Amino acid sequence: MQATIALLPGDGIGPEVVAEGVEVLKAVGERYGHSFSFSEGLIGGCAIDAHGTALPEATIEICRAADAVLLGAVGGPKWDDPKAKVRPEQGLLGIRKTLGLYANLRPVTVTPALASRSPLRPDLVEGVDLLVVRELTGGIYFGDKTCVYIRPDEEQAVDTCVYTTSEIERVVRRACELARTRRGKVTSVDKANVLETSRLWRRVASRVVAEEFPDIQLEHILVDACAMHLLRRPADFDVIVTENMFGDILTDEASMLAGSLGLLPSASLGAGKAGLYEPIHGSAPDIAGKGVANPLATILSVALLLRYSLGLDTEAEAVEKAVYATIDAGILTGDLAPAGQGRSTKEVGAAVLERLG
Amino acid sequence: MQATIALLPGDGIGPEVVAEGVEVLKAVGERYGHSFSFSEGLIGGCAIDAHGTALPEATIEICRAADAVLLGAVGGPKWDDPKAKVRPEQGLLGIRKTLGLYANLRPVTVTPALASRSPLRPDLVEGVDLLVVRELTGGIYFGDKTCVYIRPDEEQAVDTCVYTTSEIERVVRRACELARTRRGKVTSVDKANVLETSRLWRRVASRVVAEEFPDIQLEHILVDACAMHLLRRPADFDVIVTENMFGDILTDEASMLAGSLGLLPSASLGAGKAGLYEPIHGSAPDIAGKGVANPLATILSVALLLRYSLGLDTEAEAVEKAVYATIDAGILTGDLAPAGQGRSTKEVGAAVLERLG
Ligand SMILES: CC(C)[C@H](C(=O)O)[C@@H](O)C(=O)O
Numbered sequence: 242m243q244a245t246i247a248l249l250p251g252d253g254i255g256p257e258v259v260a261e262g263v264e265v266l267k268a269v270g271e272r273y274g275h276s277f278s279f280s281e282g283l284i285g286g287c288a289i290d291a292h293g294t295a296l297p298e299a300t301i302e303i304c305r306a307a308d309a310v311l312l313g314a315v316g317g318p319k320w321d322d323p324k325a326k327v328r329p330e331q332g333l334l335g336i337r338k339t340l341g342l343y344a345n346l347r348p349v350t351v352t353p354a355l356a357s358r359s360p361l362r363p364d365l366v367e368g369v370d371l372l373v374v375r376e377l378t379g380g381i382y383f384g385d386k387t388c389v390y391i392r393p394d395e396e397q398a399v400d401t402c403v404y405t406t407s408e409i410e411r412v413v414r415r416a417c418e419l420a421r422t423r424r425g426k427v428t429s430v431d432k433a434n435v436l437e438t439s440r441l442w443r444r445v446a447s448r449v450v451a452e453e454f455p456d457i458q459l460e461h462i463l464v465d466a467c468a469m470h471l472l473r474r475p476a477d478f479d480v481i482v483t484e485n486m487f488g489d490i491l492t493d494e495a496s497m498l499a500g501s502l503g504l505l506p507s508a509s510l511g512a513g514k515a516g517l518y519e520p521i522h523g524s525a526p527d528i529a530g531k532g533v534a535n536p537l538a539t540i541l542s543v544a545l546l547l548r549y550s551l552g553l554d555t556e557a558e559a560v561e562k563a564v565y566a567t568i569d570a571g572i573l574t575g576d577l578a579p580a581g582q583g584r585s586t587k588e589v590g591a592a593v594l595e596r597l598g
Numbered sequence: 599m600q601a602t603i604a605l606l607p608g609d610g611i612g613p614e615v616v617a618e619g620v621e622v623l624k625a626v627g628e629r630y631g632h633s634f635s636f637s638e639g640l641i642g643g644c645a646i647d648a649h650g651t652a653l654p655e656a657t658i659e660i661c662r663a664a665d666a667v668l669l670g671a672v673g674g675p676k677w678d679d680p681k682a683k684v685r686p687e688q689g690l691l692g693i694r695k696t697l698g699l700y701a702n703l704r705p706v707t708v709t710p711a712l713a714s715r716s717p718l719r720p721d722l723v724e725g726v727d728l729l730v731v732r733e734l735t736g737g738i739y740f741g742d743k744t745c746v747y748i749r750p751d752e753e754q755a756v757d758t759c760v761y762t763t764s765e766i767e768r769v770v771r772r773a774c775e776l777a778r779t780r781r782g783k784v785t786s787v788d789k790a791n792v793l794e795t796s797r798l799w800r801r802v803a804s805r806v807v808a809e810e811f812p813d814i815q816l817e818h819i820l821v822d823a824c825a826m827h828l829l830r831r832p833a834d835f836d837v838i839v840t841e842n843m844f845g846d847i848l849t850d851e852a853s854m855l856a857g858s859l860g861l862l863p864s865a866s867l868g869a870g871k872a873g874l875y876e877p878i879h880g881s882a883p884d885i886a887g888k889g890v891a892n893p894l895a896t897i898l899s900v901a902l903l904l905r906y907s908l909g910l911d912t913e914a915e916a917v918e919k920a921v922y923a924t925i926d927a928g929i930l931t932g933d934l935a936p937a938g939q940g941r942s943t944k945e946v947g948a949a950v951l952e953r954l955g
Pocket residue numbers: 330333334489521791792822
């Protein structure tokens with residue numbers, strides 16, 4: 242097949258890890274007879290430096306024209322002033338919203354080789370295989386925001402959390418469809434004992450499952466309870482579906498089950514096939530430019546790209562197998578290797594390519 | 599001293615655990631020569647059944663007249679209909695708001711005896727001694743809420759998160775004062791890269807510490823990062839201060855460090871000395887009435903009551919020591935004991951009383 246991939250390396254370690262992702266795409270293209278072409282755009286801090294905005298129009302156009310987008314990470318101390326009007330995250334939030342990517346998939350899989358590196362007891366995390374589907378274009382992230390003086394010395398800040406029936410329906414549907422390809426269980430997470438948006442969320446989720454997915458086993462749990470159960474019984478979860486802010490917190494918590502953020506990919510999908518793929522880690526300014534960042538989350542994001550945007554399941558699985566074989570062989574960057582034995586970004590990338598053969 | 603304690607046992611296991619708390623208070627009174635009197639009120643589901651409201655006026659009056667309030671838990675399947683207009687949680691949220699209890703203290707301490715019961719690796723959690731100070735009367739819990747049809751078939755729900763300068767100042771001050779009696783470090787948690795309320799939070803926290811607590815070491819972290827760091831480096835935290843919703847999620851997550859919710863007390867404090875003390879666990883309807891609930895979180899809440907509302911530090915420490923001695927002696931309810939070896943609520947309560955002597 243032919244496909245165009247938009248590359249948005251971003252800031253910090255973004256360019257280093259995206260480079261390894263591109264090598265994997267090229268290798269997959271060669272080995273399976275596909276022709277991938279690449280177009281590159283600026284996003285985040287580097288875009289602010291070049292164009293004064295975190296999401297230049299040109300970047301949006303490149304993404305719109307592509308079959309899928311591979312993103313690195315955005316942000317860094319240089320652009321960290323909370324008072325600044327333009328901030329790197331605006332690029333990330335903007336591209337999600339502009340492309341209508343309402344479902345953010347964050348799988349967490351703990352292989353035996355990783356279980357021993359988790360902060361949780363190995364017996365608890367071994368066999369964990371869960372998928373968080375986080376709503377990504379609604380909620381308190383995108384509602385109205387203000388901050389005004391209501392008296393001298395007294396400011397009042399307001400954020401608004403908004404959800405509508407159809408926003409909830411589509412992401413719950415996506416979660417149920419994904420659960421059908423897995424173990425058939427969906428856990429919907431909300432705070433229905435406090436929030437109106439959560440009560441609507443719970444009602445809509447129940448109705449969608451009852452009417453359209455009678456084969457799916459649905460449970461509702463409160464977000465505070467979920468934060469506990471992720472640690473107490475992580476292997477019980479199959480698909481977790483939740484709103485934007487809760488998903489942000491719970492996925493970072495869940496990432497620790499696998500021992501390192503450096504391993505976790507994500508896919509952000511909308512109505513069409515084109516999606517955006519990115520590691521869930523940040524730009525890690527402390528290690529940027531040193532060639533030691535873990536490229537595996539980005540390479541696993543490439544696998545998701547092959548699966549969800551290009552429909553290349555065999556290729557996606559081949560990439561995932563190559564990554565897990567690399568981990569099992571102990572070829573790891575510093576975040577996962579025993580002290581002093583970390584390999585470079587390029588070495589780990591090369592080890593994956595080798596195993597792709 | 600003389601003091602009046604309002605008792606709000608509530609629902610489920612609430613009455614069982616509060617009864618043990620009262621025994622401890624009586625014993626402390628006898629042994630240290632204080633005269634505690636008790637008044638009892640309804641809250642939550644039992645109040646709905648009796649009066650049609652989760653927080654009857656009489657209960658508010660009893661609390662207002664008391665030097666401190668000891669609460670059990672509210673809620674249960676009987677009152678769980680999300681469409682109901684009156685719900686048990688309204689009692690809890692209402693009493694917090696009515697009494698102006700803006701600072702919710704949730705300490706998490708992991709003793710060596712507990713470390714082995716944590717889902718986290720014992721080497722990571724041993725020595726954890728952190729205190730979360732959660733803002734309790736503001737944020738998205740108490741902002742305007744609506745749910746309306748904007749089209750046939752399309753509902754729109756809205757929750758509003760509001761914070762003002764003075765609301766943030768007072769809780770940050772409280773956190774800093776507490777940090778001064780501990781290790782002098784405060785971690786302020788927000789989502790300043792997305793929320794306007796968080797940007798105000800961060801600015802105010804920085805200013806309060808710079809102007810009033812130059813001796814305190816302040817760090818800011820994002821809520822998603824905090825959810826990770828609680829698992830990766832829990833022993834690094836001293837005092838964590840955060841807004842209401844983030845505090846709800848993070849404290850339930852942090853509770854797992856200690857292996858069981860059944861051990862974690864909380865104190866909710868306002869401007870005056872009178873505070874409300876409650877275990878952070880819920881009403882546990884599945885085990886209610888069986889006499890097997892863990893009373894230790896409530897007894898540790900009694901210790902906080904003695905310390906913060908009555909200024910009885912020696913007595914508070916004696917209660918805490920008795921609880922830890924009971925744990926070390928392996929006298930534990932089913933949530934912590936090896937399978938089949940759980941003791942009853944009353945046995946564990948009696949073991950604490952014995953060690954108070
Ligand atoms: C950078 C930030 C705005 C973003 C988010 O909160 O969505 C990040 O934490 C993520 O999870 O992708």
